Amino acid sequence: xxKLLLLSVLAMGFSKAQFFESPEKFTKxxxxxxxxxxxxxxxxxxxYDIVLxxxxxxxxxxxxxxxxxxxxxxxxxPIFQIDLQNxxxxxxxxxxxxxxxxxxxxxxxxxHTKRSFKKGEKFVIDIDFSGNPVIAKNAPWDGGWMFxxxxxxxxxxxxxxxxIGASIWLPCKDIWSDEPDNGTxxxxxxxxxxxxxxxxxxxxxxxxxxxxxxxxxxKNPINAYSIIPSIGKYVNFKDTFDGEKGxxxxxxxxxxxxxxxxxxQFEQVKPMMKxxxxxxxPYPFYEDSYKLVESPHLGMEHQSNVxxxxxxxxxxxxxxxxxxxxxxxxxxxxxxxxxxxWFANNITAKxxxxxxxxxxFTTYSETLYVESLWGKADGDKYTQGIRNNIQNDKAxxxxxxxxxxxSGDMYPKGSNMIHTIRTVINNDEKFRQILxxxxxxxxxxxxxxxxxxxxxxxxxGVDLKSIFDQYLRTAKIPTLEYKQTGNQLTYRWTNVIPNxxxxxxLADGQELNPTEQSQTGTLxxxxxxxxxxxxxxxxxxx
Numbered sequence: 001x002x003k004l005l006l007l008s009v010l011a012m013g014f015s016k017a018q019f020f021e022s023p024e025k026f027t028k029x030x031x032x033x034x035x036x037x038x039x040x041x042x043x044x045x046x047x048y049d050i051v052l053x054x055x056x057x058x059x060x061x062x063x064x065x066x067x068x069x070x071x072x073x074x075x076x077x078p079i080f081q082i083d084l085q086n087x088x089x090x091x092x093x094x095x096x097x098x099x100x101x102x103x104x105x106x107x108x109x110x111x112h113t114k115r116s117f118k119k120g121e122k123f124v125i126d127i128d129f130s131g132n133p134v135i136a137k138n139a140p141w142d143g144g145w146m147f148x149x150x151x152x153x154x155x156x157x158x159x160x161x162x163x164i165g166a167s168i169w170l171p172c173k174d175i176w177s178d179e180p181d182n183g184t185x186x187x188x189x190x191x192x193x194x195x196x197x198x199x200x201x202x203x204x205x206x207x208x209x210x211x212x213x214x215x216x217x218x219k220n221p222i223n224a225y226s227i228i229p230s231i232g233k234y235v236n237f238k239d240t241f242d243g244e245k246g247x248x249x250x251x252x253x254x255x256x257x258x259x260x261x262x263x264x265q266f267e268q269v270k271p272m273m274k275x276x277x278x279x280x281x282p283y284p285f286y287e288d289s290y291k292l293v294e295s296p297h298l299g300m301e302h303q304s305n306v307x308x309x310x311x312x313x314x315x316x317x318x319x320x321x322x323x324x325x326x327x328x329x330x331x332x333x334x335x336x337x338x339x340x341x342w343f344a345n346n347i348t349a350k351x352x353x354x355x356x357x358x359x360x361f362t363t364y365s366e367t368l369y370v371e372s373l374w375g376k377a378d379g380d381k382y383t384q385g386i387r388n389n390i391q392n393d394k395a396x397x398x399x400x401x402x403x404x405x406x407s408g409d410m411y412p413k414g415s416n417m418i419h420t421i422r423t424v425i426n427n428d429e430k431f432r433q434i435l436x437x438x439x440x441x442x443x444x445x446x447x448x449x450x451x452x453x454x455x456x457x458x459x460x461g462v463d464l465k466s467i468f469d470q471y472l473r474t475a476k477i478p479t480l481e482y483k484q485t486g487n488q489l490t491y492r493w494t495n496v497i498p499n500x501x502x503x504x505x506l507a508d509g510q511e512l513n514p515t516e517q518s519q520t521g522t523l524x525x526x527x528x529x530x531x532x533x534x535x536x537x538x539x540x541x542x
Contacts, residue, residue, distance in 0.1 A: 026402040032081065032108055033165065034352065034403030036177060039081030039110065042117070043069045045173050047182040052229055053189035053211075056155040059147045062130035065171050068182070071121045080111040080125070083167035083174035088131040090171055095125045107167065133169040136160060139297035140307075144168060148296040150255050155194065156232040156296050158307070165403075166224035174224055177350040177446045183218035183288075188229050190214065195234040197253050199226060199305035200288040218304065219287045221444045223348050226303035230293045235259055239266075241273045241290075244282040248273070249289040258294065261312040266292060268334050275372035276339065276365065281436040284346035284443065292334065299333040301340030301362075308333055322385030326370055326378050339365030342439050350446045353398035355405045356472060357452055360396075360414025361435075367415065380534055383419045386412040387536065396472045397449060407475070416536035417471040423534040424467065424503060425460045434459045466500045471536075478502060480514060480531075483542040487526040492518040494540070505532050 031037070045067060052063035067082075084090055085107040093102055093111070101112035111125070136144035140160035145168075148156045159169060167174040185203075188196025190212050200218035218227075232255060239250040250269060254262040269292070277283060283290060288304040295307035298317070310317060310333035320327035343365070344358035363386070371379030389412040396414055398406035407413075422431045437459060438452070453468045470478060474497060482491040493500060493514045504512045507530035512521065523529060531539060 026399065026404070029106060030402040030404070033083070033174070035401035036175065037081060039079050040173060040175060040178070042071060042073050042075045042078055043080065044072050045178050045180045046070050046122070047180045048172065048184045048186075048227065050170065050184060050227070051187045051189070054147075054157050054229070054231060056147055056157060058132070059135065059145070060130065060132045061145070061169060062128075064126065064128045067125045067127070067172065068180075069123050069125065071117045071119055071123070073119050074117065076116045077112075077114050078117060079113070081173075082109040082111065082125070082127065082171050083107060083165065084109055084127075084129065084171040085134070085165065085168045088129055088133055088169060088171075090127050090129050092128040093125065095123060097123050109171070127171040129171050133159070134164070136297070140300045146296050150233060150257075150296075152233070152257065154233040155191075156255075158230045158232075158295055158297075159228055160295075160297055160300050160307070161228075162225040162300065163405075166227060170224070170227065172224050172227075176223060176348055176352065179221040179223055179348065179446065181221050183220055183222060184227060185215060185217050186227065186229070187213050187215045188231065190231050193233070194231055195236075195253070197230040197234065197291070197293050197305070198228065199291075199303055201249075220285050220303075222303050223345065226301070226305065226345060228300075228302045228305060228307070230295065230305075230307070232294075234294070237263065239269075241270050243273060243286070244277050245286045248283055248286055251289050251291045252293075253291065254294040258312065262292075262294070265312045265331060266334070268331055269338075271373060272330075272335055272338060272369060275369045276342065278372065279365070279368045279432055279435055280342040281439045284341060284439065290338075290341075299337050301337045301344055303341065303345040306334075306337045306341075308337070310334070321366075321389070322382045323388055324381050324385040326374070326382045326385070329374065330369070332366075335366055335369050336362060339363075339369075346439055346444060347442045347452075348446045350448055351400050352403050352405050353400045354447075354449045355398070356396045356410040356414045357447065357449065359410040360418055363411045363415035364418045367419065380419075383416060384533055387416055390416070392475045392477060394475050409475075413471065413536070417467070419534055420471075420536050421456065421460075421464055421467060423505075423532065424464070425462055426505070430460060463501055466497060467502060470497050470500055470502075477536065477538050479538040479540050480504065481540045481542055482529070484523070484529050487523045488520055489523050489529055490518055490520045490542075492516060495538075502537075504535060504537075506530060507532055 047068040049066040054061045099111050100114050103110045134144040143161045143164040145159045150156045161168050165174045186198040190196045196214035198216035200216045203217045204215040206213045234253040235256045241248040285304045291305050292308045295309040298309045300307040315328045316332040339362040343361035349357045367379045367383045370382045394407045396406045396410045398404040457464050476495045479495045493516050
């Protein structure tokens with residue numbers, strides 16, 4: 001749900017925001033946060049077992065994280081890097097291997113060892129932590145904790161940390177390429193009159209004196225920024241969806257005074273699930289259920305625990321992202337954030353530089369949802385409408401290894417790139433099977449841009465590499481220069497990378513294969529040429 005949400009509503013008076021800062025010069029800290037360093041590359045996280053207790057009045061938290069790991073290669077005297085950002089502190093660290101030195105350096109804890117570790121060995125690092133975490137200035141974009149109050153004055157707490165990192169509060173291995181393979185347990189301790197919610201399923205609830213504990217379990221791999229608590233005066237209602245893998249539990253947690261609104265607005269979930277399962281394959285987390293949880297911020301795609309804050313309105317806070325009217329037919333946050341269950345949560349980019357894998361496909365899920373419910377013409381119109389939000393400021397792919405995203409154009413431009421590729425493939429069933437295949441063949445995996453590109457090329461049988469390069473790695477939009485004289489059309493590419501391979505079909509189905517060299521072809525008639533609007537390209541009539 002991210003930067004585009006601001007870019008796309010500039011007319012509403014919002015300004016541009018970013019999840020990941022883009023400094024001109026990157027530092028050692030950037031590399032330690034964003035790359036698989038020698039302190040990280042020899043061990044794999046298998047599970048997090050988390051306990052958390054927030055203190056609303058003090059705006060503080062305390063808890064523990066038991067990190068179960070497996071060694072991936074033989075190493076001697078390694079140093080483990082644990083991420084925990086200031087001002088949070090690790091109060092106690094213990095492990096079932098000897099730690100000879102524990103060193104804090106900025107946002108990192110380095111655990112020095114003196115022993116040999118063998119591939120396949122399993123260990124546990126147990127960390128108690130506490131402190132006053134960074135408070136979000138403008139969640140979810142400028143991330144951090146939220147110690148808010150609902151309209152009745154009850155405490156309402158959560159965190160949004162995709163950009164800033166889960167280590168803003170949780171000691172963990174805070175890198176997208178390593179998800180805990182065996183999931184998490186998450187115990188949230190709350191005052192007796194509040195509810196604590198996390199991803200997965202509620203497996204135990206206990207009274208502890210004047211407090212309560214809520215134990216949740218996620219059985220699937222999960223990205224660290226999806227490990228999110230929500231604490232508030234929640235009530236719960238449930239439903240089920242008859243999906244491709246059987247009955248999917250739908251679990252809704254909303255503030256008590258919004259129950260009636262939620263029951264009406266969340267009726268959009270079932271037709272959305274039907275659409276997404278048709279296009280992408282089964283919902284990827286049946287074991288962990290599907291949840292919408294009301295949040296004090298706009299929303300985020302936390303795996304099996306989607307944060308919802310769109311105020312029970314259609315559109316984006318009551319506004320149409322496309323300017324076509326189509327965006328007012330549905331609730332943007334429900335649809336967009338749930339699309340991320342397939343692209344971001346099921347298929348996760350290894351590096352933030354490839355965040356387009358999350359955002360381009362998820363933005364395109366909006367088009368596919370519209371198409372499922374109201375037809376392809378409306379889907380095309382919606383996609384063309386969101387082009388007005390494209391900035392073409394810089395490349396969509398960012399810098400690797402330094403926790404750096406590319407342009408916010410990964411939303412509308414990335415979606416239009418996918419629509420363009422679909423139009424080039426010219427076989428909607430093949431395109432649908434490619435999307436389903438991605439979610440099956442990369443099920444619960446972290447991936448690179450190259451893997452996604454190569455999959456599209458292989459399964460489509462079309463050389464799409466130059467198209468991906470053009471739209472992802474440059475800010476240039478192909479421009480077709482043309483001149484029509486009677487039924488003769490002279491045309492060529494400008495503003496393109498060398499050797500762009502990009503067949504263009506006219507509205508009447510006739511195909512052109514432009515190059516940077518001018519060429520002339522014969523049209524079917526001498527009527528003014530009409531281009532297919534589903535390609536995201538510019539046209540320049542000479």
